[in-house]
Amino acid sequence: MEGEAVAKEDFVQIKQINMTDSIVESVLDKFKERSEEGIKKYGVTLDRKDLNGLEWLTHLQEELMDATLYIEKLKKEL
Numbered sequence: 001m002e003g004e005a006v007a008k009e010d011f012v013q014i015k016q017i018n019m020t021d022s023i024v025e026s027v028l029d030k031f032k033e034r035s036e037e038g039i040k041k042y043g044v045t046l047d048r049k050d051l052n053g054l055e056w057l058t059h060l061q062e063e064l065m066d067a068t069l070y071i072e073k074l075k076k077e078l
Contacts, residue, residue: 039045051059 035045044050
């Protein structure tokens, strides 16, 4: 099981567990909110089939580049 993706059924079970970790709960809430915003803004989910692997990697690369810029900005403010 190590290294395997979490199946949708497993995630549903995880969500049903009474979480005691407020950080995990907060992150899960943010994932849900982000998903809902993306669906509203773009009208699709990550289940979309119109992008190939390279296009997904390009999206990831662009997001990581943005993250690097945010890190640099905050470092300069310290």
